[in-house]
Amino acid sequence: MADQNTLELLEDYLHGRLGEKEKIQLETQLKSDGTLREQLETLRLTLSGIREIGLRQEIRAVHRDFMAKDASASVPEAQSVFRRSWFRWAASLLLILAFAGLGMLQLHSTKIANSHFLEYRLPVQRSEQMGDSAAERYYQAEDWEKLLEWVENPAVASQKAYFLAGLAAYKKGSYARAIEFFDRIRLMNETTDKTLFEQETDFYAALAYLQTGAHGRALELVAKMRDDPHHLYHDAFGKWDQAKIFLLKLKKSR
């Protein structure tokens, strides 16, 4: 592992911040020093990874924002109605009738989310990990602020900590933030050996998506839960709920 000075020198080299003399000196050294070449390549890969993480986070944030707002605010490309076939007209008419029905029912995805919300109860047996038990304490005390503050500070990355933080954000009404925590759990489950809180995350992420109006995402998770008879939340949503979310999704995409 490179010391601080070497690491900073390599970083300056990658960013083109070295003077001509220093650059030539380093390049000469690189030619004969395999370890240094390896350190440089590792640094290059790591830094490009960090930048990509930042960029992906930024794109995801805009994406959520864009999807949550009424997509009709965007300017659609001009399209002549005459290009539509009779089939499309018939389909549109059916949809209009369906939406009229929806209107009568005053259907709204937040209502579906609120009516399906289940309090998450912590198991009686406490976590062995120190960090997790702190999260549990904040959760039990319903101190959402403290929990959300705590989860960002120490090195507490665990699926449980993120799950409880996701619930805390949900309770506060910060649904996009809740989704962010649930996404972190998915990423951890994909990249580490332990798959934890996967099914719980499916359920609460579905509710959070409903709250933000991301019906497509919610529908995907609801279908996943309903399709798997062994899923913890298999019975949480019924067929009719699934159909309602589907109609809401169609309504929004129009």
Add this chain to the structure above:
Amino acid sequence: MEFEKDYDDGKALRDIGLNKNLNKPISFLYYNYYRSISQYIISNSGDEFDAEDIFQEALLVAIKAIQENKFRAEASLKSYLFAIARNLWISEIRKRKSASRREEIYAAESEGATDGINVKIARKENFDLIAGLFEGLGGRCKRILLLYYYKQYSMKEIMVEEDFANEQVVRNQKYKCLKKLIEKVNGNPVLYQNIKDALKYG
């Protein structure tokens, strides 16, 4: 999101190139091009989720290319983004083993049309692994590394943002965080092998 009346492709390109506050140009691209590209994906065997994923991936590839000066000014931003999305989608269709005959024909027909456009489809394996390792860092470390390397904050700006005593403390802390991440990268056998291979095959 509100844009100034004269905010256009040229200004979005400029802002992406400057790499400061990318939220605005990314939002601009979403509001102007998401619809047409998602319609394209959906009308070519994709669904809403495919469209969302492909558009995000296309933005990532386009932004990187613009920042690395690989974007040729004679192409319009829309057609560039469109070409990237189409290439990504074709490659995704190929990956899906259950692709139907119709999709295969579509992919074969489209192949000629996309020749000559240099779309670099990022190899995701390394990135996914690094993202997983990064996630295991403490919250403060993650913030410092992103502020410095992604947001391009100065040490002084990070000092203020994260409430450090002075710039030297920030510098040392940043080193510790980067070192921790590099150690994790070195400790990962797949990444370690990929680094060796990259050096071997240039």
